[in-house]
Amino acid sequence: MLSALAFFFVMTSYYIIRPVMGQLSGAVGSQSLPLFYGAVFVVMLLLTPLFGVLVARFRRRQLLGWSYSFFILCLLAFVPAFVAQDRIGARELGVVFFVWASVFNLFVVSLFWSFMADIFSSGQARRVFSLIALGGMGGAVFGPLVTKLLVRLIGVAPLLVVSALALALALALLLRLSARHDRQPGGHGEEVVGGSLWAGIKELWSRPFLRYMALLMLFGDGIGTLAYALVADYAKAHFADVVTRTAFYNDLDLATNLLGALLQLSLTRWLLVRHGAGWGLLLPALVNVALLGVIALLGGGELAVFGYAIPLVAMLQVITRGFAYGMTKPAVDALYTRVPRETRYKGKNFVETAVWRFGDLVVTSAVSGLRMLGWGIGGLALAGAGVASLAAIVARRAGWSPDLAPDEHTDTDTAAKAPA
Known part of the structure; x- marks a missing residue:
């Protein structure tokens, strides 16, 4: 419950600033996204060895405390910049904030799940990770609702203060969790992970599971990024001011996260417990194949749903991201419980940031x-x-990679066999 509540506040914090980031990309369209993502990639490459140093030399509580505190201070530092957004320019501010928000998302969320993989076994992970992710989905729904309520009342800049407060609450809960786990038999929070600062990069070439995860990250993210680029062009063409763009991106996030929560309540946990985490990777990929095939046949335009005209590109983004967050993510993090501790932090972080x-x-x-x-x-x-x-x-290969530790069966397991 503490883990789910902590993830609730992590995702609340992120989903308050996500539409703020989205309105900047919507202001300039997809032609500027290569610049944005190029800057993010360079920053990620520079930060990977730094993160390796922190993981190798400092205890878990210190790593959590310093990382989250850094991002809280940055959120507060961005407030004056957004007050002056019209004078600075959406493109200039967009590059800086897009880079920072992307680093925020990847490092804060990746570090959270590395911590979860550190304190739960594989059998426990298959039972509870979808429930912890559901807590995050609660925050991912609550964050857009807060943004929708406040953005027209207080504007964009003060939202960053609200986001900082939510992240501070998440940090307090994570530190409490870490302290509680350290007091249990077998707790190793006081032990540093150690190893090489380049271990995350090296393991990508030596561990088959990480190679599969890197490829899956590239292919799966390619679908999500394609949808994001198409939506950015749509937003640029249809919304002229910062408030309406922010509200549009906020509505997309709300629909995405409601779908993700529905999946976690109805299908994900059953699938992971009964049939294994591998199926949680494979099924979303098959859904994406079918969905993109339909879009290829129908092309652009809008679809009438309950009397509302919804752009097909918006539906593409909602469904692909809903499955990514509602099913793929809990399955991926459950699989990381079956690799060594250094891989959970360094290898996982490299795949989920730089790759x-x-x-x-x-x-x-x-x-x-x-x-x-x-x-x-x-x-x-x-x-x-x-x-x-x-x-x-x-996904078929990653879920049943030969270098994964044997799965820990739950009481309600059936045989978790690879598909034919």
């Missing part, structure tokens, strides 16, 4: 190039369907 943003850079650059060549939404969706098919193949 992720490398994929963003490649996909946004490809989308911009194909747009210049005259490709429309249908052609891009067809290419995305091909990428999603590759993701399904890699």
Whole structure:
């Protein structure tokens, strides 16, 4: 319960600032996304060895405390910049804040789940990670609701203070969790992970599971980034001011997170417990193949749902991200309980930061190039369907990788066998 509550506040903090980040990309369109993601990728490469140093030399409580405190202070420091957004310019402020918010998301969330993989066994993870993720989905729904309520009343800049307060509450709960776990038999929070600061990069080449996860990150993120780029073009064409763009991105986040919560309540936990975490990787990839195939046939435009005209590109983003957060993420983090402790922190962090943003850079650059060549939404969706098919193949291999430790069966398990 403490873990779920902590993740609730982590995701509340992030989803308050996410539409703030989104309105900046919506102000400039997809042609600026390669610049944004390129800057993020460079920063991630620079931070990877620094994170390796911190993990190797400092105890878990120190790592959590210093990392989260840094981002809390940064949130407060950005407030004056957003007060002066019109004078600074959306593109200039967008590059800086997009880079920072992306680093915030990847490091804060990745560190949270590394900590979870450190304190739960694989059997426990399959039972409770979807419930902890559900707590995060609660925050991911609550954050957009808070933003929707406050953005028209207080504007964009003060939202960052609210986000900082939510992150501070998450940090307090995580420190309490760490202290409680350290007092239990077998708790190793006072032990530093040790090892090389480059271990995250080295293990990518030596451990098959990490290679599969890196490929899955590239392919899966490619689908999400394609949807994000198409939505950025739609937002630029249809929304002229900062408040309406922020509200539009906020509504997308709300719909995404409601879908993710529904999956965690109805399907994800059953799938992980009964059939193993591997299926939690494979099923979303197959859904993406089908969804992108439909978009390729229908092209752009809008679809009437309950009397509302909803852009197909918006539906694409909501469904792909809903499955990513509502099913893929808990499955991935459950699998990381079956690798060594150094891999949980350093290898996992490298895959979920530098590899992720490398994929963003490649996909946004490809989308911009194909747009210049005259490709429309249908052609891009067809290419995305091909990428999603590759993701399904890699997901099948990753979920049953031979270098994973034996799974710990739960009382309600049936045989968790690989698909034929």
